[in-house]
Amino acid sequence: MERLGLGPKICHKICPKLVYGRMTGWGQTGPKAAQAGHDLNYIGLSGALWYASAPGDVPIAPATLVGDIGGGAMYLTVGMLAGLLKARSTGAGCVVDAAIVDGSAHMMNLLMSLRANGGFQTARGQSLLDGPHWSRSYRCADAGYFTVQALEPKFYAQFIDLMGLKTDVDFADQFDQARWPDLTERLVHIFASKPRAHWSAVFAGSDACAGPVLDPDEAMTEAHMQARGVWSAPEGRLQAAAAPRFDGTRPTAPPPSPRRDQHRRGILDELDQLERAAR
Secondary structure, three states, X not given: OOOOOOOHHHHHHHOOOOEEEEEEOOOOOOOOOOOOOOHHHHHHHHOOOOOOOOOOOOOOOOOOOHHHXXXXXXXXXXXXXXXXXXXXXXOOOEEEEEEHHHHHHHOOHHHHHHHHOOOOOOOOOOOOOOOOOOEXXXXXXOXXXXXEEOOOHHHHXXXXXXXXXXXXXXXXXXXXXXXXXXXXXXXHHHHOOOOXXXXXXXXXXXXXXXXXXXXXXXXXHOHHHXXXXXXXXXXXXXXXXXXXXXXXXXXXXXXXXXXXXXXXXXXXXXXXXXXXXXX
16 A cells, blocks of 8 residues: 555545554564465464364364454454544544454454363363364264254253263263263264254254254255345345344345446545545
């Protein structure tokens, strides 16, 4: 932006209350600030990638781009909103430095707070969220997948009951870490004995915190997702509705996708008007 003559210093001379957002991988300062990178590199360096696989497997980046979208775009949005509130009350703008490494690291703070109390370990597969038999995904007989995360005892009790294991003493102590690997292996075989639809029917309507892994097309036709109108396919392109939602409003269908350069002239005219007004 500086090369284009549109860096924040120049822009703030024109409009002091401007909130200027900058989203990058490495941030505006530091040894890597001018280096190239991608989502996987950023979350690898920040620590966010460490737990992203089963124990012993190579970490794999979530395809939802937890770095770019979560640590980057969402933190940029929050920063811009905070900057706008400040500008509205003080008349002074600011520059928002939204670095993906910063945001993805900040998203780890819940795990770090658990680690401080002994509830999370650096070693993978030994913590409440990435190790137990009741907190993982299982492969079903039809190659579908099923999620289980029955963290609280009351939910675990329902899970064990619906699995037909209520009287099995091996599953009695939910938090016996030494038994997690063996119990996981048992559940691997149990889930693999029936198709995903079977398990979906078993856990339907329960509070066992267990459910199917759906692909986006399947999610579009799922009852809950349909009831909320989450997915639609305007112009034949699968697209999720805007989030979050606000009371008194309903999600609207997205408009047709603009053509390349369709709004260029209007945007340039608006910028020209803003510059003239600032003078």
